[in-house]
Amino acid sequence: MERVVIVTGANSGIGLALCERLLTEDVQLRLCLACRNMQRAEAARAALLTSHADAHVDLLHLDVGSMKSVLDAAQEVKTRYRKVDFLYLNAGIMPNPQVNIGAFFKGLLSRNAIRMFSTAEGLLTQQDRLNADGLQEVFATNLFGHFLLIRELEPLLCQSSHTSRVVWTSSSNASHSAFSMEDIQHRNGTEPYSSSKYASDMLSVALNRQKNSQGLFSSVICPGLVMTNLTYGIVPSFFWTLIMPIMYLIRVFTNTFTISPYNGAEALFWLFLQKPESLDPRAKYHSLTSALGRNYVQPQQMDVDNETPEVLFAKLLELENFVKKKLKSEHLDGDAHQRKN
Numbered sequence: 043m044e045r046v047v048i049v050t051g052a053n054s055g056i057g058l059a060l061c062e063r064l065l066t067e068d069v070q071l072r073l074c075l076a077c078r079n080m081q082r083a084e085a086a087r088a089a090l091l092t093s094h095a096d097a098h099v100d101l102l103h104l105d106v107g108s109m110k111s112v113l114d115a116a117q118e119v120k121t122r123y124r125k126v127d128f129l130y131l132n133a134g135i136m137p138n139p140q141v142n143i144g145a146f147f148k149g150l151l152s153r154n155a156i157r158m159f160s161t162a163e164g165l166l167t168q169q170d171r172l173n174a175d176g177l178q179e180v181f182a183t184n185l186f187g188h189f190l191l192i193r194e195l196e197p198l199l200c201q202s203s204h205t206s207r208v209v210w211t212s213s214s215n216a217s218h219s220a221f222s223m224e225d226i227q228h229r230n231g232t233e234p235y236s237s238s239k240y241a242s243d244m245l246s247v248a249l250n251r252q253k254n255s256q257g258l259f260s261s262v263i264c265p266g267l268v269m270t271n272l273t274y275g276i277v278p279s280f281f282w283t284l285i286m287p288i289m290y291l292i293r294v295f296t297n298t299f300t301i302s303p304y305n306g307a308e309a310l311f312w313l314f315l316q317k318p319e320s321l322d323p324r325a326k327y328h329s330l331t332s333a334l335g336r337n338y339v340q341p342q343q344m345d346v347d348n349e350t351p352e353v354l355f356a357k358l359l360e361l362e363n364f365v366k367k368k369l370k371s372e373h374l375d376g377d378a379h380q381r382k383n
């Protein structure tokens with residue numbers, strides 16, 4: 043039976059590069075691009091079909107930051123497919139990023155310079171906002187929408203006869219210190235991106251604990267620093283082009299400067315080729331590129347303890363209940379309003 047692979051945020055950057063690599067590996071796949079902008083999704087589909095004319099590429103409308111859209115998209119997936127083999131949770135945002143220039147130059151002269159280039163620890167802040175569901179936008183997009191999608195697709199992902207995989211595009215910017223269990227949406231801080239990625243690392247650990255016995259396996263990757271729309275939001279693309287020789291120089295000291303989306307997708311693609319039982323549920327798999335341009339994958343233990351992932355999981359379940367109830371009552375109010383008019 044053909045394998046079904048869904049990729050969120052597949053219309054650009056690392057997600058699109060992954061799709062290209064998956065089709066090069068297996069053109070028989072049923073590949074579903076789950077995107078919020080259907081025009082961009084169409085363009086991505088056309089680009090993939092140019093190089094893989096026989097491929098089966100479906101489009102799915104999914105705004106992972108809108109809970110109504112997630113529920114509708116999950117319903118649509120359930121009518122289209124009988125199982126999902128791979129669900130790549132790749133869509134992500136970093137709105138209004140600010141680089142702390144002072145910290146950058148201070149870090150440059152310190153012993154932690156290499157670490158600073160690979161994690162951006164202490165360098166980046168963002169300005170978040172509330173979305174239409176009343177959730178913090180970064181949390182909703184990078185974490186909660188994907189959580190809800192997994193929950194809705196459980197009948198297709200948790201089948202005893204067959205194994206399914208979810209893969210999170212996390213980041214080495216994920217940091218324990220940015221996350222608080224008392225403020226899982228990061229309403230009060232200035233590092234919502236780092237917090238949401240740390241939460242995805244924990245959620246993956248919790249999912250493995252709870253769902254491996256039902257045939258669902260979760261993994262986490264970091265693509266390294268990649269030139270995409272996300273990084274062009276931090277520093278304009280012409281500036282990145284200008285400093286490209288410096289970037290290649292830095293790659294001599296840290297192989298985390300993968301730079302191209304193709305290289306960044308290495309760990310996502312590598313995981314596609316692995317047996318889930320051979321993977322470490324507590325590892326983050328890093329895409330790396332050597333100074334000579336060789337791509338490889340290296341696992342690194344995540345900074346996650348045994349208990350906290352379960353606490354987060356329980357909090358997400360609570361929030362799921364709350365959000366679903368709210369959507370239902372809004373729906374009923376809408377119906378009543380229509381009947382009145």
Ligand SMILES: NC(=O)C1=CN([C@@H]2O[C@H](COP(=O)(O)OP(=O)(O)OC[C@H]3O[C@@H](n4cnc5c(N)ncnc54)[C@H](OP(=O)(O)O)[C@@H]3O)[C@@H](O)[C@H]2O)C=CC1
Nearest residue numbers: 051054055056078105106107133134213267268270271272
């Ligand atoms: N670039 C980098 O250096 C790194 C990136 N990452 C992660 O990699 C992932 C991919 O990002 P990258 O390729 O770099 O950046 P891009 O901006 O190119 O890709 C992000 C994708 O996510 C989509 N997306 C954003 N918000 C939503 C939403 N609400 N619903 C559906 N899709 C959405 C975008 O769609 P649209 O075109 O409509 O905006 C786009 O297709 C992200 O999770 C990011 O955090 C992690 C580490 C480093």
Ligand SMILES: CC(C)CCC[C@@H](C)[C@H]1CC[C@H]2C3=C(CC[C@]12C)[C@@]1(C)CCC(=O)[C@@H](C)[C@@H]1CC3
Nearest residue numbers: 141158159160161162165213214215266267288
């Ligand atoms: C290289 C130049 C001379 C100076 C660039 C300075 C900063 C803009 C970059 C240094 C480390 C970078 C970095 C990221 C963004 C740009 C930097 C802060 C990320 C946070 C991008 C998104 C991720 O998820 C991380 C893996 C990146 C870590 C490194």
